[in-house]
Amino acid sequence: MPFTIHALLPACWPSRARRPHEPAMSTAVRVILAHCRYRSGIPSGENSAVDRQAAWMEAAGIPLIRWERRSDDLLAAGRWAQARAAWALPGNAARRRALVHELRPLADGRTVLHLHNPWPLYTYDLAQAAQSVGIPVVQTLHNYRLIASNQRWVSDGRLRRPTTAAEQAHVSALGAMHHGRLAEWAYRRALSRLWRQNQPATALTTLICLSHFQQQQVIAAGIPASRTTVIPNAMPDPGPPPNQRPAGEYxxxxxxxxxxxxxxxxxxxxxxxxxxxxxxxxxxxxxxxxxxxxxxxxxxxxxxxxxxxxxxxxxxxxxxxxxxxxxxxxxxxxxxxxxxxxxxxxxxxxxxxxxxxxxxxxxxxxxxxxxxxxxxxxxxxxxxxxxxxxxxYEQAAHRARLEECWRHALAVGTP
CATH class of the missing domain: 3.40.50.2000 (Glycogen Phosphorylase B;)
Known part of the structure; x- marks a missing residue:
């Protein structure tokens, strides 16, 4: 039986996320928006940011293909599926081949893959697959999982133990995100291989950071500064508040x-x-x-x-x-x-x-x-x-900077 993108999950799941109707083009760029959604039971600003991006892209007429995987599905699949997904976090050759098969028809010289959260069902196999078929990859980094996991902090491409109290507190908090010893071990193993193979530098054309502080951390971890940019989160303008805003009560x-x-x-x-x-x-x-x-x-x-x-x-x-x-x-x-x-x-x-x-x-x-x-x-x-x-932080400026980033990625091409 051939490997599919969901080979780690029950066979009844669809092999691909929905592909909505593409409205009239307002730009030459087509975007594959890829994201592994966090658990629905826990509010997620990252899920909201991705949904908002998709909404304004569709409203603006930018050709959009949404690829999504859901952590809820993995949790519902049981411990065996979770263990298989954890083992595959560092990379899986069969998964990469399946992704290459899905991406190759989209490699037309005007398509960009915009990746948000790759864990745990895409991993950086998706970025490598896109790079191998000539689709440049732009990733928005919403947190610090690319450079840290529990007990470890990545610096200059090497894993090391945190050296300051602030680093220790930070990586301990990141470890808590992984919900259990198996997940902690799996992410440490994945990050170790990711950086040994220098995948962030070889698979990502541009890494979008949300703050200059975050940008400094990823550069220190080994991402070339020329591959990074800062574009903070944004939202539509709700209109000015009242001139005489009443003093709040709480x-x-x-x-x-x-x-x-x-x-x-x-x-x-x-x-x-x-x-x-x-x-x-x-x-x-x-x-x-x-x-x-x-x-x-x-x-x-x-x-x-x-x-x-x-x-x-x-x-x-x-x-x-x-x-x-x-x-x-x-x-x-x-x-x-x-x-x-x-x-x-x-x-x-x-x-x-x-x-x-x-x-x-x-x-x-x-x-x-x-x-x-x-x-x-x-x-x-x-x-x-x-x-x-x-x-x-108004959305119009945010949109302009993202479109500029996509066009730059197409001009530069894959690493």
């Missing part, structure tokens, strides 16, 4: 309720702030949000309700323990004139600065309380936050 947290997002630490630290806090989201640490004076936990909420909550908030707060890519929730808050309070961690200070929010020292409860009080009593004008959004 601080707002929106996100997954797990240790990586720091919700447990925030619940310990927030009472000292003396301010009301509304928490939106769900996850394994939801219980820690209950029974705390001044904290109102609402659970998961529809997007429209979250937008209304932002309109009634005084500030947005984050408490992440690990390096974020470029959280969409910050973009959404700024678009609605809402200032933000974030830890001084990774690329977050690139998004939030003194004019549109405050930055506090990670893990410092006293500094969190001080900065929260300052921002609560002296919030920046809503127009200032909105101006920062339109200057840096």
């Amino acid at each position: 601080a707002l947290f929106v996100g997954r309720l797990d240790s990586m997002k720091g919700i447990d630490w925030l619940m310990q630290a927030w009472p000292a702030c003396g301010l009301p806090l509304t928490v939106v989201g769900d996850g394994p640490l939801a219980a820690c949000c209950q029974g705390i004076p001044g904290v109102n936990w609402l659970g998961s909420q529809p997007t429209e309700h979250v937008q209304r909550l932002m309109a009634g908030a005084r500030l947005l707060v984050m408490a992440s323990r690990w390096y974020e890519g470029h959280p969409l929730v910050l973009v959404e808050a700024l678009a609605r004139g809402l200032p933000c309070l974030v830890p001084d961690l990774g690329g977050l200070p690139e998004v939030i600065h003194g004019e549109i929010g405050r930055v506090y020292r990670p893990g410092d409860k006293a500094d969190l309380a001080s900065q929260a009080q300052t921002l609560w009593h002296n919030p920046p004008p809503a127009a200032t936050c909105y101006a920062a959004f339109t200057a840096h």
Whole structure:
């Protein structure tokens, strides 16, 4: 029986994601948008970013082919399928041949593969397959999985143990993303082989980072600087907030309720702030949000309700323990004139600065309380936050930069 892209999964699954009708072309570029979706039970900013990209591409008439795999399907397939997928993470020759077979008819000199999350069902076999048939690959890196897994940090193409407390905390958080010893071992094994074979440099034409901090990390890990660029997340302009935006009645947290997002630490630290806090989201640490004076936990909420909550908030707060890519929730808050309070961690200070929010020292409860009080009593004008959004994160500029990136990839070709 010939190998198919889903040989690691039950045979009843389709071998290929849907291929929607291609509207009238507004550009010479055709894009294969490939993404392994995260579990549906856990809110994912990356899934949302990919869906938004697909929506504006289709609306703009850009020829689009969507390839998707779903982690939900792998979880439902049982432990044997999961073990086979884990073993194949470093690469699988039969899977690459199947991908080459699917990609070769699309190699027409105007097609670009735009890859988002490749794990665990595509892996970098997809990038190598595209490269082998002459389709350039652009990847948007939403996190740091390409350069780190639990217990290891990749630098200069070599795996090494973290050397600082910040690195150790970061890779420990990344390990928690992998949900179990088998997954941790599988990702370590995959990353080791990935970098020994220098696949990121040989298969990717362009790596899109979401922040300059992230770009610095991937360059330090061995990606040529000339192959990287920075294009942060964006969203459509919702229109300017009211000139006289009423003072909000609460601080707002929106996100997954797990240790990586720091919700447990925030619940310990927030009472000292003396301010009301509304928490939106769900996850394994939801219980820690209950029974705390001044904290109102609402659970998961529809997007429209979250937008209304932002309109009634005084500030947005984050408490992440690990390096974020470029959280969409910050973009959404700024678009609605809402200032933000974030830890001084990774690329977050690139998004939030003194004019549109405050930055506090990670893990410092006293500094969190001080900065929260300052921002609560002296919030920046809503127009200032909105101006920062339109200057840096409005979708029209984002689209133009992506189209430029695709055309550059076609001009440069495969590595």
